[in-house]
Amino acid sequence: MDLHILDHKLRVTSISKTGLQQYTHPLIKLIFLRNRTRCKFFSLTETPENYTVVLDEEGFKELQPSEHLQVEGSTWLPLNVVSNGNTSSSSQAVGVTKIAKSVIAPLAEQHVSVFMLSTYQTDFILVREKDLSVVVETLVEEFNIFREEGGESVPVHSQDACNGLQRNVPHATVHPVLIPENQFCVMSLDPDTLPAIATTLIDVLFYSNRYETFTSLPLILTLSHSLCLFFFSDECGIVAQISQPLADSDISAYYISTFSFDHALVSHFSVEVMC
Amino acid sequence: MDLHILDHKLRVTSISKTGLQQYTHPLIKLIFLRNRTRCKFFSLTETPENYTVVLDEEGFKELQPSEHLQVEGSTWLPLNVVSNGNTSSSSQAVGVTKIAKSVIAPLAEQHVSVFMLSTYQTDFILVREKDLSVVVETLVEEFNIFREEGGESVPVHSQDACNGLQRNVPHATVHPVLIPENQFCVMSLDPDTLPAIATTLIDVLFYSNRYETFTSLPLILTLSHSLCLFFFSDECGIVAQISQPLADSDISAYYISTFSFDHALVSHFSVEVMC
Numbered sequence: 375m376d377l378h379i380l381d382h383k384l385r386v387t388s389i390s391k392t393g394l395q396q397y398t399h400p401l402i403k404l405i406f407l408r409n410r411t412r413c414k415f416f417s418l419t420e421t422p423e424n425y426t427v428v429l430d431e432e433g434f435k436e437l438q439p440s441e442h443l444q445v446e447g448s449t450w451l452p453l454n455v456v457s458n459g460n461t462s463s464s465s466q467a468v469g470v471t472k473i474a475k476s477v478i479a480p481l482a483e484q485h486v487s488v489f490m491l492s493t494y495q496t497d498f499i500l501v502r503e504k505d506l507s508v509v510v511e512t513l514v515e516e517f518n519i520f521r522e523e524g525g526e527s528v529p530v531h532s533q534d535a536c537n538g539l540q541r542n543v544p545h546a547t548v549h550p551v552l553i554p555e556n557q558f559c560v561m562s563l564d565p566d567t568l569p570a571i572a573t574t575l576i577d578v579l580f581y582s583n584r585y586e587t588f589t590s591l592p593l594i595l596t597l598s599h600s601l602c603l604f605f606f607s608d609e610c611g612i613v614a615q616i617s618q619p620l621a622d623s624d625i626s627a628y629y630i631s632t633f634s635f636d637h638a639l640v641s642h643f644s645v646e647v648m649c
Numbered sequence: 650m651d652l653h654i655l656d657h658k659l660r661v662t663s664i665s666k667t668g669l670q671q672y673t674h675p676l677i678k679l680i681f682l683r684n685r686t687r688c689k690f691f692s693l694t695e696t697p698e699n700y701t702v703v704l705d706e707e708g709f710k711e712l713q714p715s716e717h718l719q720v721e722g723s724t725w726l727p728l729n730v731v732s733n734g735n736t737s738s739s740s741q742a743v744g745v746t747k748i749a750k751s752v753i754a755p756l757a758e759q760h761v762s763v764f765m766l767s768t769y770q771t772d773f774i775l776v777r778e779k780d781l782s783v784v785v786e787t788l789v790e791e792f793n794i795f796r797e798e799g800g801e802s803v804p805v806h807s808q809d810a811c812n813g814l815q816r817n818v819p820h821a822t823v824h825p826v827l828i829p830e831n832q833f834c835v836m837s838l839d840p841d842t843l844p845a846i847a848t849t850l851i852d853v854l855f856y857s858n859r860y861e862t863f864t865s866l867p868l869i870l871t872l873s874h875s876l877c878l879f880f881f882s883d884e885c886g887i888v889a890q891i892s893q894p895l896a897d898s899d900i901s902a903y904y905i906s907t908f909s910f911d912h913a914l915v916s917h918f919s920v921e922v923m924c
Contacts, residue, residue, distance in 0.1 A: 399673040403856055406848050410856050572851075573681050573844040581678055581685050 375476065377517035378454045378527065382415045384500060385434045386446040386489060388633035389425040393442020398580055400436040404429065405579075406572050408565065411436065415452070417491055419632050420579070426632040428491065428500070444633065448502040450489060453477070453509070455499070455517070470497050470629060474621035480512050490629035490636070494562030497629065560628060560639070650751065652792035653729045653802065657690045659775060660709045661721040661764060663908035664700040668717020673855055675711040679704065680854075681847050683840065686711065690727070692766055694907050695854070701907035703766065703775070719908065723777040725764060728752070728784070730774070730792070745772050745904060749896035755787050765904035765911070769837030772904065835903060835914070 389397050404416050413433030419426040427437070428450075437443055455473050470492060477499055481488055486508055489500035501509050510519055511532050520527040568575075620627055620638065628639040664672050679691050688708030694701040702712070703725075712718055730748050745767060752774055756763055761783055764775035776784050785794055786807050795802040843850075895902055895915065903914040 395674040396671075398677070399670040399855060402673070402677070402851060407852050407856055410852065569848040570845070573847045576677060576847075577682050577685065580674060581682055 375472075375517050376456045377477070377513055377519045378456060379506070379519065379521045379530065380452045380454055380498075381522040381524065382430045382452055383503070384415060384428055384430055384450040384452060386448075386450055386500070386633065387427045387429070387434070387437065388444040389427060389437075390442040390444075391424060393440065394425060394580060396440060396442060397437065400438075401427075401579075402576065404433055404436060405575075406568060418579075419630055421632050421635065421637075423632075423634050426634075428489070446633070448504065450500040451503050451506060452491075453499040453501060454496060469626055471621045471624060471626050473497055473499065476516055477513060479621075480516075481509060484508050484512050486512070489631040492628035492630060492639075494560060500631075650747070650792050651731045652752070652788055652794045653731060654781070654794065654796045654805065655727045655729055655773075656797040656799065657705045657727055658778070659690060659703055659705055659725040659727060661723075661725055661775070661908065662702045662704070662709070662712065663719040664702060664712075665717040665719075666699060668715065669700060669855060671715060671717060672712065675713075676702075676854075677851065679708055679711060680850075681843060693854075694905055696907050696910065696912075698907075698909050701909075703764070721908070723779065725775040726778050726781060727766075728774040728776060729771060744901055746896045746899060746901050748772055748774065751791055752788060754896075755791075756784060759783050759787050761787070764906040767903035767905060767914075769835060775906075 394401075401418065403410050404413055405418065411433065413429055413436070415428070415430045416433055417426075417428040429437075455477060478488055478490075481501070486501060486505045491498040491500065510530055513519065514532040519530040521530045522528075563571075620640065625640055630637045630639065669676075676693065678685050679688055680693065686708065688704055688711070690703070690705045691708055692701075692703040704712075706724075730752060753763055753765075756776070761776060761780045766773040766775065785805055788794065789807040794805040796805050797803075838846075895913065900915055905912045905914065
């Protein structure tokens with residue numbers, strides 16, 4: 375399998391619920407007016423706690439600092455696992471079950487945090503730029519690692535990135551898992567279709583006052599450079615570290631990390647198997 | 650002819666160019682999400698100076714006070730001149746040339762300011778609520794005056810509104826008239842078509858940075874409760890008091906008042922006649 379380190383430097387930010395109005399102008403630009411911005415990677419996830427916005431440095435410039443904006447200190451790099459080919463364009467995305475076993479679990483053993491963004495077509499594994507050497511050293515045995523640079527895939531060797539990696543002894547950690555009763559609808563949308571549903575999306579994203587109307591559904595909206603993905607939910611709290619046992623049971627899932635929590639979305643029929 | 654005093658209490662406000670970003674959230678709601686708001690009358694006019702927003706009191710609640718928002722102190726009432734019928738629904742709108750002669754000129758003689766909002770289908774003459782008795786007294790000889798109240802047209806008699814009107818001696822005032830070289834395009838749009846062009850309109854309204862790109866056209870966008878009208882322009886300064894001589898020459902025009910200026914839009918072929 376190949377592991378591609380994509381050519382984006384990402385920031386992970388959080389906008390408070392009450393701060394959304396203040397950020398309507400830049401967010402609408404980033405979501406709907408792609409030729410107004412040089413932002414190539416954008417993801418917006420709404421949860422009951424806040425709005426998590428992941429975006430590249432060009433997009434990050436659009437967000438004015440304020441008390442409503444929290445910014446994670448690190449720069450993050452998105453990784454993509456592909457199979458059957460030497461370039462990402464000819465390769466097939468690899469299911470998240472394989473990713474859980476071959477990427478997330480080994481990195482967790484090295485205490486490398488990952489930020490997951492599953493989309494309809496592919497899964498992005500975000501790692502902190504400062505952890506890159508550990509990531510390469512950890513994964514180089516199982517993957518051919520490439521770094522995307524200006525459209526080219528440049529092979530990365532362990533010694534390029536690693537300066538004396540210390541193997542950590544894994545901790546035994548137990549995380550609480552919540553399984554809320556909500557159901558999700560996972561959709562993919564061609565970006566060219568976006569204008570046709572703009573007012574509906576703007577309505578749901580910026581104007582549905584869920585403090586008053588419990589019937590309307592919260593929205594998890596993930597937009598990446600090449601595709602759009604929507605998750606509808608009304609509660610959250612599933613923890614991402616569930617990935618290993620799910621993978622062991624061959625249960626595929628969508629993983630969405632947010633500023634405060636991790637979320638694993640599994641099919642309705644898998645819930646009983648998990649329990 | 651009939652004069653209808655419509656059932657809206659309007660505020661005339663101005664948003665500064667630099668304040669637009671801050672008001673993106675309420676403005677998009679008022680323009681595009683009509684079932685999210687109880688605002689029934691809304692007009693947005695962009696000029697090089699500022700954004701003039703005229704809206705009823707329900708809409709006005711959406712605009713948070715700030716240094717970027719100026720509010721004209723008065724409450725304004727929209728008047729509509731119609732012919733051939735007793736109710737506004739069965740009546741025909743009357744051309745602005747007739748309005749200039751029969752409404753604007755007599756009111757000007759009484760020193761009653763009007764705020765004009767021409768749209769594709771009709772012309773709204775806004776007068777201050779405190780001037781209503783003078784308006785009724787001035788116009789009652791030439792018009793059957795009705796007040797719209799909860800969908801009903803109630804006849805208004807001079808004594809209902811007037812408490813001792815003093816006829817003023819008209820002043821001779823000379824206003825400078827500028828005729829810029831810009832051309833306008835006047836369009837009408839069914840509100841149901843609005844979602845289809847939402848992203849284009851949002852782009853033009855909120856994201857076209859005309860400080861940098863002189864080629865893009867400023868936009869005068871007038872949205873009323875039943876129709877939408879767009880004016881494109883790149884300069885302004887025509888003064889509304891031009892209406893009387895234009896009417897004398899049978900030149901029809903669109904009149905758009907804004908917070909700072911009045912604008913008369915005449916057809917391209919009328920400019921030579923005016924000069």
